[in-house]
Structures are given as structure tokens and as C-alpha cells.
Amino acid sequence: MRRFDGRIAMITGAANGIGAAVAHRLAAEGARIAVIDLEEAALLKEFSGLPKASCLTMAGDCTQDDVLRRFVATAEQKLGPIDILVNNVGQSARERGGAFVDSDQEVWRFVLEISLLVTLRLSRLVAPGMKARRSGRIVNMSSDAAFAGDAGLADYATAKMGLIGFTRALARELAADGVTVNAVAPGAVRTRAHDRIAPEILDRLRKGTPAGFIAEPEDVAGLVAYLASAEARFVTGQTILIDGGRWML
Numbered sequence: 001m002r003r004f005d006g007r008i009a010m011i012t013g014a015a016n017g018i019g020a021a022v023a024h025r026l027a028a029e030g031a032r033i034a035v036i037d038l039e040e041a042a043l044l045k046e047f048s049g050l051p052k053a054s055c056l057t058m059a060g061d062c063t064q065d066d067v068l069r070r071f072v073a074t075a076e077q078k079l080g081p082i083d084i085l086v087n088n089v090g091q092s093a094r095e096r097g098g099a100f101v102d103s104d105q106e107v108w109r110f111v112l113e114i115s116l117l118v119t120l121r122l123s124r125l126v127a128p129g130m131k132a133r134r135s136g137r138i139v140n141m142s143s144d145a146a147f148a149g150d151a152g153l154a155d156y157a158t159a160k161m162g163l164i165g166f167t168r169a170l171a172r173e174l175a176a177d178g179v180t181v182n183a184v185a186p187g188a189v190r191t192r193a194h195d196r197i198a199p200e201i202l203d204r205l206r207k208g209t210p211a212g213f214i215a216e217p218e219d220v221a222g223l224v225a226y227l228a229s230a231e232a233r234f235v236t237g238q239t240i241l242i243d244g245g246r247w248m249l
């Protein structure tokens with residue numbers, strides 16, 4: 001018996017990086033998946049190997065309320081009730097980052113929207129069904145930037161720490177209903193976001209990581225799969241750092 005046989009999982013921002021790795025991991029262990037991303041071609045290519053009956057792909061902008069509503073309605077109609085929600089989508093808008101004293105509200109709004117509010121909105125749509133069925137798993141993608149407070153990314157650190165508060169509050173509200181809510185806070189993970197980071201900064205990151213290497217998206221997928229599994233039924237409200245030992249709580 002695979003861990004997610006008969007389960008339905010929804011993953012945001014799944015065409016690349018961590019979201020793609022999580023979706024493949026859950027599918028490989030038996031889940032039927034609903035995945036959404038802005039990048040339609042990349043999304044279709046990424047999941048072309050999965051049968052249509054077990055994988056629903058939707059192209060769309062997660063910051064749009066109607067897109068999220070359509071995503072949930074279509075997934076429930078085509079696959080069934082959502083058992084696992086992985087709120088992965090997020091962006092630091094690093095290319096527009098900089099000192100807070102010079103920062104621009106338009107960029108804060110963009111970062112808070114995609115890296116915090118989308119998670120609240122999608123959880124608002126999916127959690128009532130989980131509560132009613134007295135079963136569910138929600139995993140939110142935070143970042144060790146929440147703990148480090150990366151200079152130049154105050155908005156991103158704010159959003160990712162906000163996710164931790166949200167995770168705790170929702171976990172408390174849903175704990176007695178058999179629904180767990182946890183967050184994962186990765187350190188440096190090799191995804192295309194890293195293409196935008198200068199090599200000397202990546203080198204500094206590697207040197208500042210006790211494990212001495214940068215993780216692969218599959219490392220994060222393994223942790224998400226554990227939190228999404230039945231084995232993790234007594235784990236809720238937690239934020240688990242997966243960062244090679246940079247932060248130890």
C-alpha cells in the first residue's frame with residue numbers, strides 16, 4: 001500500500017522547482033493530483049507523463065480569486081474532495097528587492113499577495129471541506145528567510161513569517177477536526193530562483209550551511225510528503241526548517 005493511494009492532493013506553483021517535486025512525490029506514492037501554475041506550457045510538459053484521470057492541470061494566476069475558485073471547483077468535480085493542500089506558490093521578487101528605506105509599496109503588495117494571501121485564500125476555500133470530513137492535511141511553504149530576516153527582502157520575510165502565524169492559528173482551529181496544518185521552511189534549494197542569485201552569494205550560502213551543500217527540491221518534497229501522510233497525524237502547527245542546519249530551533 002502506497003502512502004497516498006486514494007488521496008487527492010492540490011499543489012500550487014507546480015510547474016517548476018519545489019512545487020513540481022512535491023507533486024511528483026505525492027503522485028508517485030499514489031495520490032491523484034491537481035496542480036496549478038502561471039506557466040501553462042511548462043506545467044503541461046512537467047506532468048505529461050501522468051494519466052489524465054489522476055492529474056488535473058490548470059493554468060492560471062493564483063493571485064486571482066476567481067482562478068482559485070475555479071481550480072477548487074474543477075478539482076473537486078474531476079478528482080473528488082481535496083485531502084491534501086500544499087500551498088507552495090510564493091515569490092521573493094528578488095529582482096525588485098532592495099533596502100527597505102528605498103522600497104516601494106507596490107512591490108510589498110505583490111510579494112504579500114503571492115507569498116501570503118494566496119495561501120490564506122486557498123485554505124479558506126479548501127479547509128471547510130476538510131473540517132466537515134474530519135480529515136485533511138495542509139502544508140504551507142515558508143522560508144528560512146522568515147528566521148534570518150534576509151536584508152533587502154523585508155517584504156518576503158514578512159510574508160513568510162506571516163505564514164507561520166497563519167499555520168499556528170489554523171492548526172489550533174482545526175486540530176480537533178482531524179486536520180493538521182504545518183509549515184516547511186527551506187533554506188537554499190536549487191531551483192531556477194537560484195539562477196537570479198549571484199554566484200558569490202550562493203557560495204556564501206553554501207559556506208554558511210553546516211551541511212555544506214544546497215538542497216535539491218526532492219529533499220523538500222520528502223518532508224512535505226511526511227507531513228501530508230497519515231504517519232504525521234500528531235504533528236500540527238509546526239514549522240520545520242529544512243536548511244542543512246543553518247537555523248536550529
Ligand SMILES: NC(=O)c1ccc[n+]([C@@H]2O[C@H](COP(=O)([O-])OP(=O)(O)OC[C@H]3O[C@@H](n4cnc5c(N)ncnc54)[C@H](O)[C@@H]3O)[C@@H](O)[C@H]2O)c1
Pocket residue numbers: 012013014015016017018019036037038039060061062063088089090091092114141142143144185186187188189190191192193194
Ligand atoms: N528555492 C529556494 O531556495 C526556496 C527557499 C525557501 C523557500 N522557497 C519557497 O518555495 C516555494 C517554491 O519556490 P521555488 O524555488 O520552487 O520557485 P520556482 O520559481 O522554481 O517555482 C515557483 C512556481 O510558481 C509559479 N508561480 C509564480 N507566481 C505564480 C502565480 N501568481 N500563479 C501561479 N503560479 C505562479 C511559477 O511559474 C513557478 O512554476 C516558494 O514559496 C518559495 O518562496 C524556496
